[in-house]
Amino acid sequence: MLDFDNKEFEKQDYTISALEGREYSDCTFNDCNFSNCDLSGKDFMDCLFENCNLSNTKFKDTGLKSVKFNNCKLIGIDFSLCKAFLFSVGFDRGQLDYAVFDKINLKKTLFNDCIIREASFIETNLTQAGFINCNLLRTTFINSNLSEADFKTAFNYSFNPDDNLVKRAKFSYPAVLGLLDRFDIEVT
Numbered sequence: 001m002l003d004f005d006n007k008e009f010e011k012q013d014y015t016i017s018a019l020e021g022r023e024y025s026d027c028t029f030n031d032c033n034f035s036n037c038d039l040s041g042k043d044f045m046d047c048l049f050e051n052c053n054l055s056n057t058k059f060k061d062t063g064l065k066s067v068k069f070n071n072c073k074l075i076g077i078d079f080s081l082c083k084a085f086l087f088s089v090g091f092d093r094g095q096l097d098y099a100v101f102d103k104i105n106l107k108k109t110l111f112n113d114c115i116i117r118e119a120s121f122i123e124t125n126l127t128q129a130g131f132i133n134c135n136l137l138r139t140t141f142i143n144s145n146l147s148e149a150d151f152k153t154a155f156n157y158s159f160n161p162d163d164n165l166v167k168r169a170k171f172s173y174p175a176v177l178g179l180l181d182r183f184d185i186e187v188t
């Protein structure tokens with residue numbers, strides 16, 4: 001039984017009073033503050049978070065099923081603690097610094113105009129994912145599947161292609177030179 005279906009939550013500060021309920025379907029959260037909140041054990045299906053601050057929010061055993069985050073602050077989120085079943089997210093103009101996406105299936109996930117600095121993608125399936133105009137400064141990619149991933153407009157990335165599967169991944173010059181950083185060479 002759903003607690004909330006097709007409901008809009010606007011300008012709520014959940015740092016003062018906790019988000020009630022456990023299951024949300026087709027809900028929209030606009031201009032809400034979840035900073036340092038605990039959303040563990042809750043389920044969000046086909047929900048939209050817009051202009052929200054979710055920094056350092058806890059998502060242990062949280063269901064994120066077809067959830068979109070638009071213009072949200074998601075600093076320090078450990079998405080690897082979410083439920084894996086039907087996990088599906090999308091990010092547009094988000095700030096995802098220090099986020100953890102380890103061992104998650106993010107196949108075909110779109111990161112559009114995002115700042116993703118010092119995030120972690122270890123053993124992550126990013127097949128056909130898109131990093132469109134994303135800043136990936138000091139973000140870690142290790143043992144991840146980046147097959148057919150789109151990095152054409154991403155920048156500041158630096159990772160070892162030998163430590164990841166990069167078959168048919170898309171890159172553009174000059175950002176692709178970040179794949180040579182480990183060799184400590186100078187390209188002119």
